[in-house]
Amino acid sequence: MTRSFLARNPSVLWFLLILSAFTLVVTLLAEGFGLGLIPTAFVKVLGKTLCLCLVALAMDLIWGYTGILSLGHMAFFALGGYMLGMWLMYARTEEIVVQSLAGSPIPATPDEVAQGVATQIFGVVGASELPVVWSFAHSAWLQLPLVLIVPGLFALIFGWLAFRARVNGVYLSILTQAMTLALALYLFQNDSGLRGNNGLSGLQNLPGLGEVPQSTLSISFFLASAALLAAGYVTLAWITAGKFGSALRAIRDDEQRLRFLGYPVEGYKLFVFTLTAMIAAIAGALYYPQAGIINPAELAPIASIYLAVWVAIGGRGRLYGAVIGAAFVSLLSSWFTGGTAPSIPLGFYTIHWVDWWTVLLGLSFVLVTLFAPKGIGGLFDRFAHIGTPERHGADLGPDAGSLQEREAQE
Amino acid sequence: MSALLEVSGVSVTFDGFRAINNLSFAIGPQELRAVIGPNGAGKTTFMDIVTGKTRPDEGSVTFGETPRSLLKMSEAQIARAGIGRKFQRPTVFEDQTVSENLMLALKANRAPWRVLFWRETAADRTRVADLAGQVGLGSQLARKAGELSHGQKQWLEIAMLLAQEPRLLLVDEPAAGMSFIEREQTTALLVELAKTRAVVVVEHDMEFIRRLNCKVTVLHEGSVLAEGSLDHVTKNPAVIEVYLGR
Numbered sequence: 179m180t181r182s183f184l185a186r187n188p189s190v191l192w193f194l195l196i197l198s199a200f201t202l203v204v205t206l207l208a209e210g211f212g213l214g215l216i217p218t219a220f221v222k223v224l225g226k227t228l229c230l231c232l233v234a235l236a237m238d239l240i241w242g243y244t245g246i247l248s249l250g251h252m253a254f255f256a257l258g259g260y261m262l263g264m265w266l267m268y269a270r271t272e273e274i275v276v277q278s279l280a281g282s283p284i285p286a287t288p289d290e291v292a293q294g295v296a297t298q299i300f301g302v303v304g305a306s307e308l309p310v311v312w313s314f315a316h317s318a319w320l321q322l323p324l325v326l327i328v329p330g331l332f333a334l335i336f337g338w339l340a341f342r343a344r345v346n347g348v349y350l351s352i353l354t355q356a357m358t359l360a361l362a363l364y365l366f367q368n369d370s371g372l373r374g375n376n377g378l379s380g381l382q383n384l385p386g387l388g389e390v391p392q393s394t395l396s397i398s399f400f401l402a403s404a405a406l407l408a409a410g411y412v413t414l415a416w417i418t419a420g421k422f423g424s425a426l427r428a429i430r431d432d433e434q435r436l437r438f439l440g441y442p443v444e445g446y447k448l449f450v451f452t453l454t455a456m457i458a459a460i461a462g463a464l465y466y467p468q469a470g471i472i473n474p475a476e477l478a479p480i481a482s483i484y485l486a487v488w489v490a491i492g493g494r495g496r497l498y499g500a501v502i503g504a505a506f507v508s509l510l511s512s513w514f515t516g517g518t519a520p521s522i523p524l525g526f527y528t529i530h531w532v533d534w535w536t537v538l539l540g541l542s543f544v545l546v547t548l549f550a551p552k553g554i555g556g557l558f559d560r561f562a563h564i565g566t567p568e569r570h571g572a573d574l575g576p577d578a579g580s581l582q583e584r585e586a587q588e
Numbered sequence: 589m590s591a592l593l594e595v596s597g598v599s600v601t602f603d604g605f606r607a608i609n610n611l612s613f614a615i616g617p618q619e620l621r622a623v624i625g626p627n628g629a630g631k632t633t634f635m636d637i638v639t640g641k642t643r644p645d646e647g648s649v650t651f652g653e654t655p656r657s658l659l660k661m662s663e664a665q666i667a668r669a670g671i672g673r674k675f676q677r678p679t680v681f682e683d684q685t686v687s688e689n690l691m692l693a694l695k696a697n698r699a700p701w702r703v704l705f706w707r708e709t710a711a712d713r714t715r716v717a718d719l720a721g722q723v724g725l726g727s728q729l730a731r732k733a734g735e736l737s738h739g740q741k742q743w744l745e746i747a748m749l750l751a752q753e754p755r756l757l758l759v760d761e762p763a764a765g766m767s768f769i770e771r772e773q774t775t776a777l778l779v780e781l782a783k784t785r786a787v788v789v790v791e792h793d794m795e796f797i798r799r800l801n802c803k804v805t806v807l808h809e810g811s812v813l814a815e816g817s818l819d820h821v822t823k824n825p826a827v828i829e830v831y832l833g834r
Contacts, residue, residue: 422704424688428681435679438639439752440667441698449700 499555
């Protein structure tokens with residue numbers, strides 16, 4: 179019991195080792211840094227995948243450990259992306275505007291620059307005024323904290339309303355789906371102040387770093403994503419290892435019992451909901467500069483459902499399961515939908531994976547749920563011999579879940 | 589004698605059905621009390637009201653030396669104030685070890701932030717081992733609670749209640765599904781516990797109540813029908829008619 183944190187959680191050490199090795203190999207092989215065997219586009223895919231792994235960790239904490247099936251966490255992911263994107267887009271546009279005004283005989287006033295930026299960004303939706311929500315976008319110091327504050331506050335208010343009313347189970351899932359859909363529909367409007375369905379674009383260009391090639395930027399983002407994923411993994415492993423983690427699993431298994439032990443269950447749920455929303459927001463803030471563009475379609479309900487599918491396939495209730503699931507399924511998904519997967523000619527019909535990938539994904543989700551409820555992560559248990567007892571034979575006690583005959587003989 | 593828990597004039601209606609009808613009940617700080625009554629007499633609803641799960645339509649519920657109303661408090665607040673509840677079915681966290689179950693229940697600050705930074709001390713481990721020993725689970729600390737037998741789960745739950753150090757214990761049918769020897773041990777444990785705190789036992793089994801050898805409250809249709817020693821209430825004609833006569 180007095181062993182160190184790493185000794186009690188061997189998966190943390192393994193995870194960090196594998197992640198470092200992977201990061202090192204990719205960096206050495208990447209176009210921007212080393213041998214140039216991995217093209218920049220694929221470095222970006224890998225960097226984005228690491229961000230998806232981070233949001234999957236958040237999903238695992240709230241679903242796998244706490245038992246709250248939130249189907250709206252990609253909304254927080256996208257909000258984080260929007261918040262960072264606003265600054266990126268403003269600063270980048272400002273550079274361009276300043277450059278173009280530099281040729282004029284009279285030096286441009288700050289007002290003229292601001293007006294130019296507003297016209298540049300909002301001309302596409304037929305406006306020329308900066309909306310109120312962009313008030314902080316001119317300053318990194320003011321805008322960057324919003325990456326955490328806006329999604330965090332949003333989750334806090336939503337969670338407070340939902341958990342206080344004791345909305346549970348499938349009803350909460352539906353509510354979170356409604357939340358992400360409502361937010362997406364709102365952002366689709368041109369007058370929402372975030373450029374409607376155009377979204378924010380050109381996010382891959384960092385202000386002040388216009389000279390730096392994308393191949394270098396992509397590897398920096400890749401390394402930053404890896405560092406944040408590692409930090410997220412260690413933090414969540416620490417949270418779930420102690421009594422707090424024990425309380426979360428207790429909420430998942432029997433929240434009423436925990437309430438009668440004196441725990442303010444709603445407070446715990448709210449804490450976890452807000453914390454995971456903020457982790458998702460950080461992941462999103464790092465994802466969208468690598469993707470280059472964000473638009474309201476990113477908040478579609480299906481995105482959050484995919485997140486749940488990754489965690490389920492990877493194995494919920496274990497952190498490495500979430501990472502494996504997110505990495506495996508999203509990489510496979512980009513392979514199948516990227517048009518590189520060979521089509522299968524059946525003579526009478528040809529299977530094009532672009533069309534059939536979602537069927538394959540849905541099928542594997544059903545199969546995993548039925549036959550391997552612990553997901554891919556469950557395979558590690560086989561190696562580590564952490565078996566749950568085989569539950570066959572009649573119950574010895576009058577209740578379901580008591581020790582059963584075959585176990586008793588062991 | 590000042591009462592630890594005082595329930596007075598409480599009524600609850602569910603969709604027009606009067607589950608509790610002008611019920612009054614009081615128990616002292618160190619007292620063992622058995623509550624009996626036929627199905628639907630309101631025993632479980634009574635416990636739900638005291639623990640904050642159900643809000644009464646009228647009446648008052650107060651707890652403690654300087655009586656505090658429980659009606660405005662949440663379940664968790666009531667539990668922290670010192671009321672422990674044992675459910676009829678053993679409810680323990682099956683996916684966690686005996687030791688983790690007890691650590692969760694150990695009296696400590698329950699606020700999320702405090703729990704996050706809580707680290708177990710040697711004193712905590714000793715206390716958990718003591719509690720487990722007290723209910724005969726001393727050698728099972730590392731086992732998952734789900735692997736325990738039915739009786740062992742009941743005891744684990746009782747040990748978890750003790751870990752909370754409650755001043756009032758509400759125990760719903762503790763002997764259900766227990767073997768004869770386990771019942772004997774449970775009786776002895778409850779009698780022992782009532783020396784230092786108030787214990788309310790809801791039970792069907794007359795033999796079990798006889799061995800508890802304490803004051804008995806008979807509920808019927810949501811109110812108190814009779815109160816006194818077991819011999820006294822079993823002689824009451826009204827009790828015989830509604831409960832024992834059948």
